[in-house]
Amino acid sequence: MNNSISIHIDRLYKSFENNGKSELVLNNITFDVHKGEIVSILGQSGCGKSTLLNLIGGFEEKDEGSILFNGKEVTKPSRKSVMLFQNYGLLPWRSVQRNVELGLENSGMSQEEMKEHAFYYIKMVGLDDKAEHFPRQLSGGMQQRVAIARALAIEPELLLMDEPFGALDTFNRYYLQDELLKIQNKSHTTIVLVTHDIDEAIYLSDKIVVMGKNPGSVQREINIDTYKPRDRSGGEFQDYRRMILKEFQLNSSLPPIEFNI
Incomplete structure (x- = not known):
């Protein structure tokens, strides 16, 4: 993997108008994506994942902070960056x-x-x-x-994917996850993927950005250093699962969940 930085996000803020009031959606977002990485932005609905992806792609304007793609400020969409949606288009x-x-x-x-x-x-x-x-x-x-x-x-140098496999059944989703890994291994394209599926994030990613909500913020970055393709039933995979689920519990008012894995 090339260790040079493809995307640098620094102290990013974004808000929207809601019923005449400004509502903060993204709060102080900072992280990097290196060239050739697959990075998943993982979080519950409403944490601003898709908004963040749109900002990276130049489809939304930020309030404060900076987004650099190959060292240049993102101000508009570019042919070097392509967005892939769930509905295929x-x-x-x-x-x-x-x-x-x-x-x-x-x-x-x-x-x-x-x-x-x-x-x-x-x-x-x-x-x-x-x-x-x-x-x-x-x-x-x-x-x-x-x-x-x-x-x-x-x-493109960068592929942005917004819940690309969310509408598919489990078997097709697993198959396409494997296909994506094969394709990315050939093309070496940097990929930023939005998902709320913990297993998908662990299976595909070199790094997971775990987001909390109200407002959306980076709760933790987790590097996944194990081999690909990964064993979904393996102990290491389950360790990452527990780690991520614990992060969500820390950012939730729900009672702790017991796991028998």
């Missing part, structure tokens, strides 16, 4: 091939170059035999792989 009238070509249409590539380039990433996500299919002919998991291929075809 595929165009139903375009084939898989044509959907993946979408982001290349103003790149200066010839039609043949676009076709070859897009197909390279379609093959990378294991859908080379589905290139002429339309989204309606694909499962939800396949559609998400098309969305990943389309994002990677632009060759």
Whole structure:
């Protein structure tokens, strides 16, 4: 892994107007993401995870603080950074091939170059035999792989993912988590992932940023230094699980939970 910093967030604050009052959503957020890392932003609903991801992508304006991407202040969206949403965003009238070509249409590539380039990433996500299919002919998991291929075809330095597997069943979610690790191992793209799934964060991440809420803040950063792919049933995995669950209990008014793992 390259140890140079891709994203540097320093003393970030963000608020929204709610019924005529300013409501603080993100409070003093500070952390770094290194190049080639997968970093999960993990927290309960309402802690500002998606707002933070939108700020990193340049889709929202901050109140105070700084967000640097490759040493430059983020002020607007960039082609070097791509956001991937839960709803895939595929165009139903375009084939898989044509959907993946979408982001290349103003790149200066010839039609043949676009076709070859897009197909390279379609093959990378294991859908080379589905290139002429339309989204309606694909499962939800396949559609998400098309969305990943389309994002990677632009060759971004940073991939932002907002609950990308949240709408899928457990088996498809596990399969795509494995696929994402394989793809990232080939592409070396830096990934920042928003999730509320503790197991997903542990399975995928090099680092987890655990967020508390009211307002959203960084409660703890946890580096996951074990091998990939990880054993979900292993003792080390369960140790990380207990550690994270304990963090959520510390930030909750709920009574402690007993675990029999």
